[in-house]
Amino acid sequence: MSFFNHLEMLPPDPIFGLVKAFQEDKNPNKADLTVGIYYNEDLKPEVLKVVKEAEKALVDLEKTKTYLPIDGDQFYLEGTLKLLFGEDLASSEGYRTYCAQSVGGTGALRVVAQTLKEFVTDEIYIPAPTWPNHLKVFKSAGLEVKTYPYYNNKSHQIEFEEMLKTISKIKEGSAILFHGCCHNPTGKDPTKQQWEELSKLILEKKLIPVFDVAYQGFGESLDEDAWAVRHFVKAGHELFACYSYSKIFGLYAERVGAVFAVTSDEKTKKILATNVKPLIRGNYSNPPKHGASIVSYVLHHEILSKSWRQELELMRVRIVNIRNEFSKLMQEKCPDRDYRYIDSLKGLFCLTGLSKEQVLKVIEDYGVYMTYGGRINLTGLNHDNIEYVTDSISKVLKQKD
Numbered sequence: 193m194s195f196f197n198h199l200e201m202l203p204p205d206p207i208f209g210l211v212k213a214f215q216e217d218k219n220p221n222k223a224d225l226t227v228g229i230y231y232n233e234d235l236k237p238e239v240l241k242v243v244k245e246a247e248k249a250l251v252d253l254e255k256t257k258t259y260l261p262i263d264g265d266q267f268y269l270e271g272t273l274k275l276l277f278g279e280d281l282a283s284s285e286g287y288r289t290y291c292a293q294s295v296g297g298t299g300a301l302r303v304v305a306q307t308l309k310e311f312v313t314d315e316i317y318i319p320a321p322t323w324p325n326h327l328k329v330f331k332s333a334g335l336e337v338k339t340y341p342y343y344n345n346k347s348h349q350i351e352f353e354e355m356l357k358t359i360s361k362i363k364e365g366s367a368i369l370f371h372g373c374c375h376n377p378t379g380k381d382p383t384k385q386q387w388e389e390l391s392k393l394i395l396e397k398k399l400i401p402v403f404d405v406a407y408q409g410f411g412e413s414l415d416e417d418a419w420a421v422r423h424f425v426k427a428g429h430e431l432f433a434c435y436s437y438s439k440i441f442g443l444y445a446e447r448v449g450a451v452f453a454v455t456s457d458e459k460t461k462k463i464l465a466t467n468v469k470p471l472i473r474g475n476y477s478n479p480p481k482h483g484a485s486i487v488s489y490v491l492h493h494e495i496l497s498k499s500w501r502q503e504l505e506l507m508r509v510r511i512v513n514i515r516n517e518f519s520k521l522m523q524e525k526c527p528d529r530d531y532r533y534i535d536s537l538k539g540l541f542c543l544t545g546l547s548k549e550q551v552l553k554v555i556e557d558y559g560v561y562m563t564y565g566g567r568i569n570l571t572g573l574n575h576d577n578i579e580y581v582t583d584s585i586s587k588v589l590k591q592k593d
């Protein structure tokens with residue numbers, strides 16, 4: 193007898209399940225393009241040099257391991273707000289922005305989901321497609337999750353007209369999620385002009401935007417990648433931004449993130465803070481310290497902050513170069529298809545155009561692992577495996593043709 197007899201066996205997580213299958217695969221040429229982790233040219237998920245430096249310094253500096261406040265380390269949050277908003281906007285709009293440290297970007301999304309559900313709305317619209325965990329996080333907070341059209345897998349363009357049409361029919365007061373930059377999984381972001389149109393429509397329809405920012409600096413630059421969020425703040429929206437340092441500081445396992453709630457005025461911010469804090473307290477009580485201390489130390493240290501920006505830029509350049517190489521090789525190997533669209537995408541990911549059946553085939557026959565939607569992490573490629581991977585993908589594409 194067991195209290196759990198009524199449960200059925202469920203399939204593994206679509207992304208982390210594939211990692212396990214990859215580890216068990218005996219194919220000597222296997223390639224892991226699945227999880228959103230930045231790998232260097234040797235395909236290693238290294239600890240950043242500035243992180244090591246900060247950790248060394250913190251060993252001596254840290255005097256206590258007592259709890260952080262419920263909404264975290266304010267010094268860390270100040271640095272993060274400046275990074276996302278830029279110095280000027282952080283100082284002009286900080287008075288109406290509630291900031292809370294979170295357990296990674298996912299934890300930020302969860303706090304926002306619960307805040308929306310308790311105080312604002314029962315529904316949120318997410319792009320189709322999106323990072324699959326958005327659905328789980330929002331549903332687990334009790335929100336009804338609906339989608340808006342985002343990306344056309346054939347034209348490789350944003351379905352902007354369809355998107356506007358759907359958004360214009362959304363019920364007033366609902367929430368809508370956007371990827372601040374480097375859209376996961378498509379790599380396709382709206383243009384500045386499109387963001388401006390979206391901002392206007394969302395103000396007009398009285399929707400509350402939620403920005404998910406997990407890749408600032410992986411697209412064009414720290415400032416350019418924050419353009420959309422900054423534009424919405426300047427345009428006068430109340431909004432949420434969920435921030436993650438997992439990728440851009442390589443602090444995946446340390447769970448470092450932040451929630452920003454831009455409200456209408458200072459009084460509202462203070463009232464909101466008193467309402468969000470009990471949600472955090474009843475959830476994980478207060479956030480973990482180590483990762484946020486590292487980030488805070490680096491951001492506030494003149495030399496390390498510069499070094500981090502250089503390390504981040506090196507990561508970004510590697511992504512751009514390997515993306516261009518991938519696009520060129522795919523174009524050579526599949527001349528009937530158009531792979532030039534990949535050049536203009538941003539961030540870690542792109543969609544290969546493989547169907548789920550083709551993905552299963554490329555995994556089984558060639559040991560090339562990617563998500564079932566055909567998304568690849570470009571940094572799983574390097575000069576040693578890119579020929580093999582592009583050969584494998586093109587062979588599978590041709591079988592179907």
Ligand SMILES: Cc1ncc(COP(=O)(O)O)c(C=O)c1O
Nearest residue numbers: 228296297298323376406436438
């Ligand atoms: C779009 C997006 N949002 C949020 C996250 C979550 O980040 P974290 O690992 O900090 O929870 C990810 C991670 O892959 C992501 O791709």
